[in-house]
Amino acid sequence: xxxxxxxxxxxxxxxxxxxxxxxxxxxxxxxxxxxxxxxxxxxxxxxxxxxxxxxxxxxxxxxxxxxxxxxxxxxxxxxxxxxxxxxxxxxxxxxxxxxxxxxxxxxxxxxxxxxxxxxxxxxxxxxxxxxxxxxxxxxxxxxxxxxxxxxxxxxxxxxxxxxxxxxxxxxxxxxxxxxxxxxxxx
Numbered sequence: 495x496x497x498x499x500x501x502x503x504x505x506x507x508x509x510x511x512x513x514x515x516x517x518x519x520x521x522x523x524x525x526x527x528x529x530x531x532x533x534x535x536x537x538x539x540x541x542x543x544x545x546x547x548x549x550x551x552x553x554x555x556x557x558x559x560x561x562x563x564x565x566x567x568x569x570x571x572x573x574x575x576x577x578x579x580x581x582x583x584x585x586x587x588x589x590x591x592x593x594x595x596x597x598x599x600x601x602x603x604x605x606x607x608x609x610x611x612x613x614x615x616x617x618x619x620x621x622x623x624x625x626x627x628x629x630x631x632x633x634x635x636x637x638x639x640x641x642x643x644x645x646x647x648x649x650x651x652x653x654x655x656x657x658x659x660x661x662x663x664x665x666x667x668x669x670x671x672x673x674x675x676x677x678x679x680x
Contacts, residue, residue: 497578504578508571512564512601513608514539517632519560520605522553524631532628543567564601569594589675596672603665607658609633614654633657 518536526533540560547559572594576583583590613629620626633654640653 500578501575504571504574508567509601509604511539512567512571512598513605515544515560515564515567516598516602516605517609518544519557519564520632522557522560523555524635526628526631530628532625561598564598565594568597568601572597593672593675596668596675600665600668600672603661603668606633606636606661607665610636610654610657610661617651 514536518540521533521536528534528537540563543563543566544557544559547562551558551562553559569591572590573583576586576590609629609632613626613633616623616626616629636657637651637653640656641651644652644656646652
């Protein structure tokens with residue numbers, strides 16, 4: 495029982511932190527203004543690891559320091575999960591790095607799902623919400639290509655549903671690959 499609780503807590507903590515790091519990188523790509531409350535919260539939660547890495551990897555259009563920080567967090571997470579499974583992580587080092595990379599991909603896909611769900615719910619419940627421009631800016635690069643393919647049916651935008659299905663399939667593939675490599679879930 496302790497192992498299950500520890501795995502759950504580690505998964506929750508590292509997934510939220512990894513998502514924050516990836517959101518930080520994505521906000522830079524879509525040129526999110528840094529003064530809004532969401533950007534501020536993400537920056538404050540992740541500055542402690544990203545700012546030192548910026549000295550090694552200077553920023554540009556892509557925030558490589560945030561992506562590297564997400565990979566480091568993922569490697570720590572995967573290593574802790576392996577230790578909890580009772581396996582010596584040094585015996586699996588190359589595989590752990592690959593699983594850490596897959597974990598970062600999984601976090602990114604989960605982030606896309608949650609931001610899309612939040613945007614869809616707010617668009618139905620409160621389209622005038624101050625968070626809508628922020629959510630639209632973050633999801634537009636994923637939804638706009640799908641909007642060009644899918645027709646609007648009576649004013650209903652089906653692109654979030656299609657994006658959800660695509661990302662869910664990708665999550666299944668990534669999770670299956672990681673589980674087959676480690677014999678436990680990430």
